[in-house]
Amino acid sequence: MNQKNYNPIFPIGEKNEKFAENFVGQSYLKMLSTTRVPIGNVTFEPACRNNWHIHHEGGQILLVTAGEGYYQAWGESAQKLKAGDVVNIPPEVKHWHGAAKDSWFTHIAVEVPAEGAWNEWLEAVTDEEYNKLS
Structure with a gap:
């Protein structure tokens, strides 16, 4: 990995084989905590993104630590993200x-911990949708 302005603070971990079917492109996962509150360090290669998904009951918090990316909620415009967001x-x-x-x-x-929390993985973000981002 050789990119200016990309300085991850945690190791990128292993190739994210467990959830590979829910990503377009290559991602990496390093679980930082699996006790009480699941916390994962997720790294995406350029243009990699996860599928549309829903966190039922508990929700999720993303803390951006390196690089640039996007977050998009259904029916809203994508938000550009950078370290510190x-x-x-x-x-x-x-x-x-x-x-x-x-x-x-x-x-x-x-x-976010909650009684009965679970993730529902949905359809991929198509190249057509993704390539519209500026």
């Missing part, structure tokens, strides 16, 4: 997040 995703909001076309992107994903 925080996205608080309420439960039941269909959304996706991932890297910009020309940048690696890393965020800490915090799963």
Whole structure:
């Protein structure tokens, strides 16, 4: 990985094989905590993004630590993200997040604990949708 202005603070982890079917492109996952509150360090290669998905009950918080990427909630415009940005995703909001076309992107994903919380993975963000981003 050789990119100016990309300085991750945690190791990128292993290739994210467990959730690979829910991503377009290559991502990496390093779980920072699996006790009480699941917290993962997720790294996306350029143009990698996850599928649309919904966090039922608990929601999710993203803490952007390196690179540039996007977050988009269903029916809204995509938000450009950079290191230091925080996205608080309420439960039941269909959304996706991932890297910009020309940048690696890393965020800490915090799963908000809640009784009966679960993730529903949906359709991929198509190249057509993604390529409309500026």
